Amino acid sequence: MQSNRRDFLKLTGGASLLAATSGTVLAGCGGSDGPGATAKAAAKATPPEYLPYGSVKPDLPGTADGVMPGFFKYPRQLVDAYQDKPGAGAGEVKILTNMFNPAPPGAGSNTYWKSLNDRVGANLDITMTPAADYVSKLSTVIAGGDLPDILMIASKFPNRGEMLTKLCADLTSHLSGAAVKDYQFLANLPTDSWLPAMYKGGIHAIPIARSVIGTIMFSRADLLEARSLNPEPASYAEFVETAKGLTDAKANKWAFGASKGVTTFIGNMLGVPNVWKEDGGKFVSELEVPERKEAVARTAELVKAGVFHPDALGGKLQLRDLFGNGTIALNADGYAAWDLMADTYGVDVGGMPVPAYDGGKPVQREGAAIFALTAFKKAGDDRVKQLLRICDWLAAPLGTSEYLFRRFGVEGIHYTWKGDKPERTSAGKTQVSLPLEYVADAPHVLGPSNEQRVRTQRAYQEKIVPNLLANPGAGLYSATSISKADELDKLINAAELDIVSGRKPISSWDDAVANWKKRGGDKIRDEYSNQ
Amino acid sequence: MTLVLQRKTVARSNQRTQKTLSGRQRFRRDRFLLLIGLPGILLLVLFHYVPLLGNVIAFKDYAPYLGITEAPWAGLDNFRVIVDGDPDFVNALVNTLVISFVQLVLVFPVPIALALLLNSLLSERLKRVAQSILYLPHFMSWVIVVAIFQHMLGNAGLYNTWARAHDLPLLTIIGNPDLFIPLITSQVIWKDAGWSTIIFLAAMSRVDTQLYESVAVDGGGRWRQLWHVTLPAIRPVIVLLLILRLGDVLSVGFEQIFLQQGPVGLDASEVLDTYVYNRGIVGGNWGVAAAVGLVKGLIGTILVLGANKVAHLFGERGVYSKW
Numbered sequence: 001m002q003s004n005r006r007d008f009l010k011l012t013g014g015a016s017l018l019a020a021t022s023g024t025v026l027a028g029c030g031g032s033d034g035p036g037a038t039a040k041a042a043a044k045a046t047p048p049e050y051l052p053y054g055s056v057k058p059d060l061p062g063t064a065d066g067v068m069p070g071f072f073k074y075p076r077q078l079v080d081a082y083q084d085k086p087g088a089g090a091g092e093v094k095i096l097t098n099m100f101n102p103a104p105p106g107a108g109s110n111t112y113w114k115s116l117n118d119r120v121g122a123n124l125d126i127t128m129t130p131a132a133d134y135v136s137k138l139s140t141v142i143a144g145g146d147l148p149d150i151l152m153i154a155s156k157f158p159n160r161g162e163m164l165t166k167l168c169a170d171l172t173s174h175l176s177g178a179a180v181k182d183y184q185f186l187a188n189l190p191t192d193s194w195l196p197a198m199y200k201g202g203i204h205a206i207p208i209a210r211s212v213i214g215t216i217m218f219s220r221a222d223l224l225e226a227r228s229l230n231p232e233p234a235s236y237a238e239f240v241e242t243a244k245g246l247t248d249a250k251a252n253k254w255a256f257g258a259s260k261g262v263t264t265f266i267g268n269m270l271g272v273p274n275v276w277k278e279d280g281g282k283f284v285s286e287l288e289v290p291e292r293k294e295a296v297a298r299t300a301e302l303v304k305a306g307v308f309h310p311d312a313l314g315g316k317l318q319l320r321d322l323f324g325n326g327t328i329a330l331n332a333d334g335y336a337a338w339d340l341m342a343d344t345y346g347v348d349v350g351g352m353p354v355p356a357y358d359g360g361k362p363v364q365r366e367g368a369a370i371f372a373l374t375a376f377k378k379a380g381d382d383r384v385k386q387l388l389r390i391c392d393w394l395a396a397p398l399g400t401s402e403y404l405f406r407r408f409g410v411e412g413i414h415y416t417w418k419g420d421k422p423e424r425t426s427a428g429k430t431q432v433s434l435p436l437e438y439v440a441d442a443p444h445v446l447g448p449s450n451e452q453r454v455r456t457q458r459a460y461q462e463k464i465v466p467n468l469l470a471n472p473g474a475g476l477y478s479a480t481s482i483s484k485a486d487e488l489d490k491l492i493n494a495a496e497l498d499i500v501s502g503r504k505p506i507s508s509w510d511d512a513v514a515n516w517k518k519r520g521g522d523k524i525r526d527e528y529s530n531q
Numbered sequence: 532m533t534l535v536l537q538r539k540t541v542a543r544s545n546q547r548t549q550k551t552l553s554g555r556q557r558f559r560r561d562r563f564l565l566l567i568g569l570p571g572i573l574l575l576v577l578f579h580y581v582p583l584l585g586n587v588i589a590f591k592d593y594a595p596y597l598g599i600t601e602a603p604w605a606g607l608d609n610f611r612v613i614v615d616g617d618p619d620f621v622n623a624l625v626n627t628l629v630i631s632f633v634q635l636v637l638v639f640p641v642p643i644a645l646a647l648l649l650n651s652l653l654s655e656r657l658k659r660v661a662q663s664i665l666y667l668p669h670f671m672s673w674v675i676v677v678a679i680f681q682h683m684l685g686n687a688g689l690y691n692t693w694a695r696a697h698d699l700p701l702l703t704i705i706g707n708p709d710l711f712i713p714l715i716t717s718q719v720i721w722k723d724a725g726w727s728t729i730i731f732l733a734a735m736s737r738v739d740t741q742l743y744e745s746v747a748v749d750g751g752g753r754w755r756q757l758w759h760v761t762l763p764a765i766r767p768v769i770v771l772l773l774i775l776r777l778g779d780v781l782s783v784g785f786e787q788i789f790l791q792q793g794p795v796g797l798d799a800s801e802v803l804d805t806y807v808y809n810r811g812i813v814g815g816n817w818g819v820a821a822a823v824g825l826v827k828g829l830i831g832t833i834l835v836l837g838a839n840k841v842a843h844l845f846g847e848r849g850v851y852s853k854w
Contacts, residue, residue: 313794490813494797
């Protein structure tokens with residue numbers, strides 16, 4: 001945060017004003033497709049065909065209800081999917097995306113980045129913003145009017161529908177239906193992940209797909225074992241027992257580092273709906289069911305019981321680091337963090353399945369179909385094709401040489417084979433951490449990693465998949481939700497934090513929910529119910 | 532007495548000559564000065580006045596993807612949060628005023644006192660060392676200052692971690708809404724009080740030492756010197772800075788507060804600047820943000836003009852004056 005708000009408004013106000021007076025509104029976006037153009041596109045767009053890419057057989061096949069395919073080792077017979085350089089002739093390609101890990105060395109002193117540019121055939125200029133600040137960064141970039149060529153649109157970015165249709169390239173003619181065949185790895189992305197990329201009938205972005213597994217309550221299996229605590233509590237009472245057993249204030253050891261994941265976990269025990277519940281065409285928000293309120297109250301009790309890190313509430317702790325070094329032992333995070341944390345910190349990670357609160361049936365929230373969308377600045381067809389090919393190249397899955405390069409770099413410099421496992425060298429560890437998976441990615445699989453870990457992950461998934469609960473609003477369109485989701489989330493999060501930290505009584509929850517309804521919640525419900 | 536009279540006549544005759552010059556003559560006379568001023572004026576117009584036109588989005592339903600020209604007019608809709616007293620806005624306004632008032636009372640006098648202290652130091656060397664130490668925190672960004680405070684006093688900070696391990700009482704300062712205002716006020720003092728002494732010290736250095744000697748001859752001690760010489764000498768500067776400070780009464784520092792909002796919650800920490808950011812820029816309500824910012828600017832202007840008028844009534848020069 002370098003400048004204050006006033007400077008910022010002066011700058012942005014000035015910039016867009018100048019642009020406006022010189023007749024090039026948002027000059028960054030070229031083209032002049034009015035609303036009419038998108039309306040025309042609406043008629044012809046169908047989701048891209050799903051053409052699974054199957055060059056490698058998994059050791060454990062995926063299942064129809066969502067268990068991911070598992071791999072024990074890296075295939076050594078690699079396919080070179082691209083014979084040419086995907087971005088040849090694209091020159092400089094500016095990319096804006098988020099990241100979760102420390103920033104890698106810059107392009108000048110990063111041999112991985114250099115060989116990436118070399119293989120892609122273009123100069124990738126990647127701006128990496130910490131995930132926590134990404135929405136703010138994106139807002140300011142858009143307001144500035146100078147969009148990068150490729151940009152990640154956070155899945156809760158306000159007004160993303162209008163933003164995608166008005167500011168970003170229309171990909172319909174490139175990807176709709178069978179047209180996607182030109183991009184075999186984009187065609188490898190499942191259909192449900194494409195739906196959020198379609199607005200007003202046109203395709204305006206490519207998805208960064210996610211599996212239905214969603215969020216997992218990760219545990220430090222080694223710490224649990226050392227203290228002989230129950231890694232899979234069977235009820236809320238046992239869960240609390242485990243949390244208390246993991247806490248040792250004097251030694252700066254705590255069960256949790258953030259309250260939100262705990263509230264959701266307890267809510268899952270109580271069977272709280274996944275954002276929305278549909279009851280005979282009528283939508284009920286999770287916020288309106290009494291179990292949701294109870295989950296908040298239980299979390300507040302846990303905070304009082306002292307099982308949270310002292311700076312857990314409202315702080316921006318580096319949760320993965322704290323989990324890795326053992327300061328906290330339980331941490332809710334996306335399923336993809338399992339391998340990440342196990343590999344980064346070399347610790348034994350486990351997944352804690354949601355137990356029933358006290359008898360009854362628990363739920364596991366189905367994860368959203370996407371992490372985010374990747375959109376392109378408006379440009380001529382040839383340019384858009386180049387950008388799509390770069391993304392297609394980045395989305396190459398396991399079994400291709402492109403994938404291995406993207407994940408591990410160049411053999412001998414960034415990794416060496418150790419048996420069937422590519423192992424990062426010290427150069428690889430620092431350099432191969434460009435957040436390319438937040439530009440475009442293949443659908444996720446389990447592994448490849450050692451067989452035991454994959455089997456543990458598999459067992460966890462098999463246990464929770466029967467409890468998966470979908471969000472009935474996920475496939476529906478609500479203009480209010482698209483423009484206000486972030487603001488409404490903030491409102492509820494702030495109210496929740498007030499209660500959990502003990503600043504306000506649990507009774508204040510009802511006011512917050514009433515406020516949520518008034519500020520847009522009720523409108524979202526109406527929009528969903530009328531579809 | 533005669534001296535005063537003479538001065539007045541000189542002043543009057545100057546005025547007379549000014550009046551006799553026509554606009555063109557004055558322009559010709561000052562053309563080089565105007566030329567020298569031109570780049571500065573251009574910068575001012577380009578970066579301070581032209582962007583003011585962007586305030587038009589306060590009356591529009593602005594969205595970045597539409598641009599200013601295409602965004603539909605919204606009349607006074609955006610001002611509704613102010614007029615109707617949206618509870619979040621009122622909360623932000625009250626917090627801003629309370630923090631501003633506390634800082635006006637507690638922070639504003641600190642550099643004056645500090646400057647007086649420094650000024651009374653006899654050893655030049657000691658004075659220079661003390662000044663350097665006092666200036667230093669000013670050059671740290673708020674991010675660093677806040678991080679230092681959190682690492683020292685935070686719930687998992689240096690002291691509390693140590694205290695917890697030794698069964699000593701804990702300090703709940705960070706994350707305690709009741710202590711939020713004292714916390715940020717002390718941060719402001721720590722960071723900027725030293726820097727703000729510069730202007731007062733400069734004013735003090737211009738005081739004629741003969742005046743001190745006269746007080747000493749009349750048998751006045753240090754307090755008398757302070758009261759009858761130093762303070763009257765720097766009074767115009769104090770009034771000037773106070774007026775300028777009043778213009779900023781609705782801005783209490785965005786970064787510092789924004790960085791510390793998480794642990795204490797919005798009820799205690801939301802101020803107008805963060806409200807505009809959270810609601811407007813992050814929430815996508817650009818029009819509302821601009822409306823609140825515009826009203827804030829207007830109030831600041833009115834306060835500066837009003838305070839300047841009051842200063843004139845009390846015989847001070849204020850920020851500017853017509854004559």
